Amino acid sequence: MKRLLSIELQKIWLNKASRVLTLTYFILLSFIAFIAAIKYEIGPLKFQVAEMGIFNFPYIWHFNTYIAAILKLFLAIVIVSMMANEYSYGTLKQNLIDGMSKKEFILSKFLTVVVFAICSTVFVFIMTLLLGFSFSSYTELSIVFSDLEYLLAFFIKLVGFFSFCLFLGVLVKRSAFALGFLLVWNIIEGIAKGILSFKIFPDSNNAQYITQFFPLESMSNLIVEPFTRTSVVKTIGTQIGIENIKDYSVHFSTILIVLLWTALFMLMSYKLLKNRDL
DSSP states (O other): OHHHHHHHHHHHHHSHHHHHHHHHHHHHHHTHHHHTTOEEEETTEEEEGGGGTTTSTTHHHHHHHHHHHHTTHHHHHHHHHHHHHHHHSSHHHHHHHTTOOHHHHHHHHHHHHHHHHHHHHHHHHHHHHHHHHHHOSOOOHHHHTSSTHHHHHHHHHHHHHHHHHHHHHHHHOSHHHHHHHHHHHHHHHHHHHHHIIIIISTTSSHHHHHHTTSHHHHHHHHSOOOGGGSHHHHHHHHHTTOOOOOOOSOOHHHHHHHHHHHHHHHHHHHHHHHHSOO
16 A cells, blocks of 8 residues: 555655645635735725634634645645546556556556545644644633544545546546536536525525435535634624524434445446446
8 A cells, every 4th residue: 555655655745836726825814814914904994804703722723624624625636637648648557567457447546536635634623733832712622622523524525526537537538628527517516406406406405415415515515614613694684683503513314325425436437447448
C-alpha cells in the first residue's frame, strides 16, 4: 500500500497544475481564520465577525466543517485530472506493463482519495482548535470536544465526493467532461428533488425520504447549513414569529448511505477498468 500511495503522490506533486490546486485548497482553508479578523462598519454600528459567536465551541465544529466542505471542488479537480492524465499520458498502460494489476491501480487511487480527506480533516481540526481557543467564550474540555461528529461527517463527505469524482474520471477519461458531468448530475438531482417536493409529494415528507438516497444529496445531508443555528438568526426568527425546528445533527443513516455510495463508486470504477480495452 505504501508503494502504491507513493507512486500516486509523486504523480500529483510532479504535475504543476495539480500541485498548485492542492496548495490553493489548503491556503483557502486557512482563510477561514481571517473571517475572525473582519470588522464591519455600517454607519454607527461596528462589529467584528468573531464577536457574533461563530467561533464558540462547540458550534465552531459545525461552522468550519461546512465552510471547508464548500472548497472541496479544488481537490475534486485534482482527483479528476489525476485519472484523466493516466489516459492522456499513457501512464495507466505503463503501470500495467510494469506489473501493477488493475485492482492495485484502483486501490492506489482510492488511497490517494483517503489521504486527501485525512489531511483536510486534520487541517480543519487543528485550525478549529486554534480559532476556538482564541475566540470562544467556552473553553472547558467537555464543551470543546463535543460535536466532533461533524469532523467525522466532513471526512466521510470528502471520501464519498472524491470517490464519485474518481469514478467520473474513469468513466469519461477527460477531466473537463468529467467535471461537466458532475455539474449536470448536480442539476439532475436538483430538478428531481424539485419535482418530487412540489409536484409529486407536495404535502408529505416522501420527497425528502427518497432524495436522501441520491449520491450528492446524501453527501450534502451529512453537514446541514449552520447559519440558521446561530443565536442572532434564532433571535430574529423569534421576533418575527418563525420557529426553527431544523435538525442539525449528524445521522448514522446518512453516514451509512454515503459509505455505501463510496463502495459502489469504487466497485464500478474497478469494473469499468477491468472490462475496458486499454
